[in-house]
Amino acid sequence: xxxxxxxxxxxLYEQVYLSIKNAIVNGEFLPGQKLAExxxxxxxxxxxxxxxxxxxxxxREGLVTFIPSQGAEVTPLSKGTMAGLFECxxxxxxxxARKAVAHISKEELSGIEESLLLASHFLxxxxxxxxxxxxxxxxxxxxxxxxxPPLQQMMEQIRTQILRYRRxxxxxxxxxxxxxxxxxxxxxxxxxxADKAEELMKNHVLSDLNHLLTGLSFLD
Amino acid sequence: xxxxxxxxxxxLYEQVYLSIKNAIVNGEFLPGQKLAExxxxxxxxxxxxxxxxxxxxxxREGLVTFIPSQGAEVTPLSKGTMAGLFECxxxxxxxxARKAVAHISKEELSGIEESLLLASHFLxxxxxxxxxxxxxxxxxxxxxxxxxPPLQQMMEQIRTQILRYRRxxxxxxxxxxxxxxxxxxxxxxxxxxADKAEELMKNHVLSDLNHLLTGLSFLD
DNA sequence: ATTTTTATAACTGTATACAATCCGTCATGT
DNA sequence: ACATGACGGATTGTATACAGTTATAAAAAT
Numbered sequence: 001x002x003x004x005x006x007x008x009x010x011x012l013y014e015q016v017y018l019s020i021k022n023a024i025v026n027g028e029f030l031p032g033q034k035l036a037e038x039x040x041x042x043x044x045x046x047x048x049x050x051x052x053x054x055x056x057x058x059x060r061e062g063l064v065t066f067i068p069s070q071g072a073e074v075t076p077l078s079k080g081t082m083a084g085l086f087e088c089x090x091x092x093x094x095x096x097a098r099k100a101v102a103h104i105s106k107e108e109l110s111g112i113e114e115s116l117l118l119a120s121h122f123l124x125x126x127x128x129x130x131x132x133x134x135x136x137x138x139x140x141x142x143x144x145x146x147x148x149p150p151l152q153q154m155m156e157q158i159r160t161q162i163l164r165y166r167r168x169x170x171x172x173x174x175x176x177x178x179x180x181x182x183x184x185x186x187x188x189x190x191x192x193x194a195d196k197a198e199e200l201m202k203n204h205v206l207s208d209l210n211h212l213l214t215g216l217s218f219l220d
Numbered sequence: 221x222x223x224x225x226x227x228x229x230x231x232l233y234e235q236v237y238l239s240i241k242n243a244i245v246n247g248e249f250l251p252g253q254k255l256a257e258x259x260x261x262x263x264x265x266x267x268x269x270x271x272x273x274x275x276x277x278x279x280r281e282g283l284v285t286f287i288p289s290q291g292a293e294v295t296p297l298s299k300g301t302m303a304g305l306f307e308c309x310x311x312x313x314x315x316x317a318r319k320a321v322a323h324i325s326k327e328e329l330s331g332i333e334e335s336l337l338l339a340s341h342f343l344x345x346x347x348x349x350x351x352x353x354x355x356x357x358x359x360x361x362x363x364x365x366x367x368x369p370p371l372q373q374m375m376e377q378i379r380t381q382i383l384r385y386r387r388x389x390x391x392x393x394x395x396x397x398x399x400x401x402x403x404x405x406x407x408x409x410x411x412x413x414a415d416k417a418e419e420l421m422k423n424h425v426l427s428d429l430n431h432l433l434t435g436l437s438f439l440d
Numbered sequence: 441a442t443t444t445t446t447a448t449a450a451c452t453g454t455a456t457a458c459a460a461t462c463c464g465t466c467a468t469g470t
Numbered sequence: 471a472c473a474t475g476a477c478g479g480a481t482t483g484t485a486t487a488c489a490g491t492t493a494t495a496a497a498a499a500t
Contacts, residue, residue, distance in 0.1 A: 450494090459485090465478085
């Protein structure tokens with residue numbers, strides 16, 4: 001629906017998709033909550049059609065679960081699912097690190113190097129937001145430099161799902177040694193040691209899982 | 221659309237989904253072919269709505285690609301994508317084998333053992349259809365026994381995509397030693413050797429990739 | 441009081457109508 | 471001859487109407 005006053009937007013369904021996605025990841029829509037199409041369509045001042053499409057796409061990403069003839073609900077959270085997601089992430093991101101050794105470019109490498117320095121800097125400054133940003137960038141580059149599109153697509157799905165688990169216990173600070181681990185992985189890639197890069201990345205991810213698990217005692 | 225004569229079907233969209241999926245995997249819809257919603261809706265004697273939903277779901281599984289404002293097309297095939305898919309499969313199915321060591325049940329184990337014997341039998345008899353069936357069963361059980369739902373879901377997506385590449389060169393017989401590899405993996409699981417099970421499974425999958433690549437010289 | 445039945449409301453699933461966009465063709469001008 | 475632009479057809483994107491199903495709750499029966 002276009003009122004004519006607002007700037008014209010193409011891809012209405014994309015907007016709807018992003019709105020719902022944010023609402024879920026940020027916890028405005030709670031796990032298990034029912035998502036009635038008409039209600040959401042009203043809220044976003046659009047019709048049911050784009051909402052349906054958006055919900056289907058979110059189902060694809062695991063954020064929404066469809067129950068036949070009963071509609072969609074926000075996918076519930078569980079420790080078991082989280083562990084499963086992290087195991088997959090460890091396997092796939094380990095693979096990404098391995099492939100990165102062969103395919104990463106000079107520019108990508110120096111991008112990582114710079115981000116590591118900046119992360120150290122922001123960590124000293126206590127700017128956690130920026131630290132997380134650089135942390136994410138590190139993983140972004142390695143996944144991209146794997147030059148494996150199916151891998152990238154799967155990792156994107158996994159990461160959005162994992163984000164929900166991070167958000168619900170954002171109280172937990174991050175592990176102090178994650179930055180040292182990043183530097184080690186970086187070194188392994190620079191040294192063209194694929195086995196080591198993969199192994200370090202796997203452990204890094206699984207260590208992240210353990211850290212997160214300690215803060216989620218109330219789940220399941 | 222219901223004529224009243226046919227048996228009543230719920231989940232019309234499910235039917236549509238399966239029809240299109242089969243058409244793609246079996247090569248009736250060719251890679252790159254444009255999929256006009258209205259045309260398909262006519263063919264299947266339904267309306268555009270279920271077709272749209274089915275296409276979105278197929279997009280999720282990588283069989284269909286959407287180009288904004290231009291609709292859907294059958295995802296093209298490429299050697300690069302195939303290699304990417306197999307690398308992911310190797311990583312994830314390796315993980316599955318590792319987890320199976322910890323989680324597989326007595327029944328699942330004897331199920332595998334029996335299927336291996338049957339496969340040997342059918343191989344001697346030259347019943348390739350049955351051999352492939354037992355082959356698939358072997359992988360099914362291991363993936364299931366990983367007891368990791370996200371892993372299972374991803375593997376399902378990967379396997380349907382890979383199926384397309386198998387179909388286009390079904391001329392290639394399978395490798396004679398795949399059965400021996402299955403037996404080795406089975407032994408590693410029985411012996412509770414997680415490292416070995418993972419390693420063997422990875423190599424098994426990558427060997428499958430190499431075998432398939434030789435028959436696809438015309439791709440890309 | 442508890443259970444069963446029935447009616448109604450709410451919602452999903454499907455069909456169709458309408459609007460916006462894209463693509464190709466043909467005409468016009470240089 | 472070639473580039474440019476306007477028109478028309480086809481197709482996607484969106485809205486809405488309608489049908490079928492499920493859930494809810496009130497009424498009836500035990």
